[in-house]
Amino acid sequence: MPDLQSTFAKRTPPLDALTMQPMVWYGVPAGSILILADKNHLPDGVDFELLDFYITPKYRRQGVGKAAARLAFDLHHGDWQVFELARNTPALKFWRAVISEYTNNNFQDLDDGAQQRFRN
Numbered sequence: 001m002p003d004l005q006s007t008f009a010k011r012t013p014p015l016d017a018l019t020m021q022p023m024v025w026y027g028v029p030a031g032s033i034l035i036l037a038d039k040n041h042l043p044d045g046v047d048f049e050l051l052d053f054y055i056t057p058k059y060r061r062q063g064v065g066k067a068a069a070r071l072a073f074d075l076h077h078g079d080w081q082v083f084e085l086a087r088n089t090p091a092l093k094f095w096r097a098v099i100s101e102y103t104n105n106n107f108q109d110l111d112d113g114a115q116q117r118f119r120n
């Protein structure tokens with residue numbers, strides 16, 4: 001049987017390397033965001049990786065995700081990396097829309113559109 005615990009530990013940054021923020025929308029928890037900002041766990045040339053981003057279904061398609069992403073970017077200046085699963089069509093469309101607007105279309109689109117990099 002594979003040693004899941006040590007495999008997981010190897011691939012997952014320690015908790016103190018992560019910045020977890022709840023997204024609060026007019027006083028109501030509407031999602032969460034997880035940012036990796038520890039250079040020890042990031043590739044060269046990357047300051048921040050967006051590890052997880054979630055809006056609860058009730059609050060989707062109201063601009064909450066876009067507002068939260070923009071705020072997260074504004075709070076952390078440097079070289080950003082964002083990944084999506086290739087089969088997650090809503091996420092691909094969301095990040096393309098948000099990042100192209102935020103960067104005024106000045107971003108790198110890698111992995112057939114499933115990874116974006118930009119500097120802010």
Ligand SMILES: CC(C)(COP(=O)(O)OP(=O)(O)OC[C@H]1O[C@@H](n2cnc3c(N)ncnc32)[C@H](O)[C@@H]1OP(=O)(O)O)[C@@H](O)C(=O)NCCC(=O)NCCS
Binds near residue numbers: 053085
């Ligand atoms: C993807 C997700 C974060 C979008 O959050 P959201 O708050 O609904 O997004 P917004 O309302 O701010 O959308 C901004 C723009 O992104 C695009 N977009 C967002 N959701 C979309 C969808 N389901 N299909 C197509 N385009 C979408 C649109 O261009 C949208 O602008 P518009 O509503 O004016 O057309 C949300 O659906 C979610 O949490 N999904 C599950 C978790 C997930 O996949 N997270 C991303 C992991 S990388």
